[in-house]
Amino acid sequence: MPVVFHMAVKDLRILIGDKMGFFFIFIFPLAIAIFFGSIFSGSSGGDGSIAILVVDEDQTDGSRAFIATLEQAEELAVTRLDRQAAEMRVRQGKSTAYIALMPGFGAARQRVFWGGAPRIELGVDPARKAEAGMIQGILTKYAVDVFRTMFSDRDSMLENITNARNAAQAAPDWQGRDALLALFADLERFVYAQPAGAESEDAGGFNGFKPLEIENVPVLRKRKWPTNAYGITFPQGIVWGIIGCAAGFGISLVVERQRGTLLRLRCAPLSRGHILAGKALACFMTIIAMSLVLLAMGRLVFGIRPNSIPLLALAVLCAALAFVGIMMLLSVLGRTEQAAGGIGWAVMLTMAMVGGGSLPLFIMPKWMQSVSSFSPVKWAILALEGAIWRGFTPREMAAPCLILLGVGVVAFTIGVRLFRWSEAR
């Protein structure tokens, strides 16, 4: 065992001396996690909400009330700006979109039965269409809310009928106006027959009216969202670091063979198991060290608060073992340093892209999401997220962890069996 330890320490010394290797294993994943974390924090409120700029060109009680409603919305993080500043920020890519409440917005909301609809201008960064669609949906939701208020509040209903009737009477004569005015009169009589005041719990009549009732079911048991965007990007960063370790150490075995140091190791009183175990231990120790560095940074600097430290330790352990196995398999696939490096990174990048290491799985096509289950990257991210913010129970952690362990054992076994001391026997 001491020999295996000495082998691992030697590899760690070499890694520390290799500035590029050190960068890609420790600094690059951290940079990825911070970079994307800050981007997502920038385009959102930091709590999963979408940041949006609001321009009030109506300046009425109605427009101010609507903006106040948006400011209360969980889904949005609202910043009020004038039009010029808002357009500038979207053009520069600093914000996803702005909305401008156009003149007449407040008046239109007070006469929903007649006249034009309240107008909102949505200025969107064309590169972020998906977020623009989400913003439209959220705005529609709060715009429709006016019907709920109106139909559930007698006074509001009467005010709307009065406004609509006045507007209809003021409009040029058109066929059917008399019928509409008669309808308003009937409606007004009906509303007068309802109890006065705002909505009540009573579902009869207009009271309790809701155009659609959506019940939110908390999918995440303990926390609805990660503490912040870094809670999503740090698990991805850790996985990228693990990928870097596996690819790097996979190459190192080929490098040893090419440089002849493997030959010298064979001349020492060591077994093949000693040498491979030493390499695996070095890779494992590096992954653990890198994960600890990233998690410590995440906790101390970026406010990530894992739900469960023991489960997080389990997730890191299983991910490390899986990729140590993959490292061993990769190390036997290439005959030269260049071939091993190319194969290693090609395999790793494919696994990362398919497994959600680059793009979130939910925006991938369905078939791709199915394929992602074959990527250990998916399970590593899921295990880490499960422990950090998804609030997984130990039972829920079992699936990703067992899959990772299985991948590690299978890959390690194949790698050891395929390992050759040299190309010529």
Next chain:
Amino acid sequence: MIMHNVTQQPDIMIRLSDLRKTFATVQAVDGLNLDICRGEIFGLLGPNGAGKTTTVKLAVGLLKPDAGRVTIARGKDPRSHQVRRLIGVAPQALALYEELSAEQNLVFFARLQSLTGSALRQRVDWCLDFTGLKERKKDRVAVYSGGMKRRLNLAVALVHEPEVLFLDEPTAGVDPQSRNAIFQAIERLQESGRTIVYTTHYMEEAERLCNRVGIMDHGRLLDVGNVPELLERHGGCSLLTAQTNTGSLSARTGDPLGQLNKWQQDHALRSFTLQPPDLETVFLNLTGRSLRD
């Protein structure tokens, strides 16, 4: 005491018996039989591709022979851990961790041989001193000259104080100064009684360092003996060269004086040189080609 006649001294350190190894269609080692005694420096002399390195790899157990047997230290398998502790190998291709310093390389390989504590420290210091690398022991090997790397390659082979040393072309690609330092180091190792197998294609090295020399070509051991024996068996005549007023004359002859008298009858001789046969001549006579072909 170094014994050249193996039949009189049975203390055989290395025995290669009918060793054969083929790579694809190339017969790298072809029926090689050789005994090397304890304390002997044995030279394997041959051109590139003669099979010297393959023979060393077979001898230390890095390659499995297609046929034949290798035993070291009274019949032991070279692949056993016990024998691995007895042997040191300086491969022809430098086998060092260039990202580490000389000292870190030596400490690492010493630990693999189970050296610890003060014993390890002493051996590392001795090796650094022995190879003249003490002043640069903290420098990364990557910044060393070719000669310094060669010396470190030798030091790593020595760090666990092996009884048997395999030096595969230890002076390949080094400057004359480093080559001389390596020669002196090997001569000191010889004085300490180690058994050394030394492969080279430089006949000067074999003549200077080796007690016995095996001439190898195309995987076969053509002859074995000490240098005088080989010269006597295969050296042939000395090369006599004379300068005349009109040019030069040369001839291989066993009677230089008679040849000079004969030339003097027809030419006005100004000077002459007599070059006795060497291992180059031996190789030429054995194979029909030069060592450097």
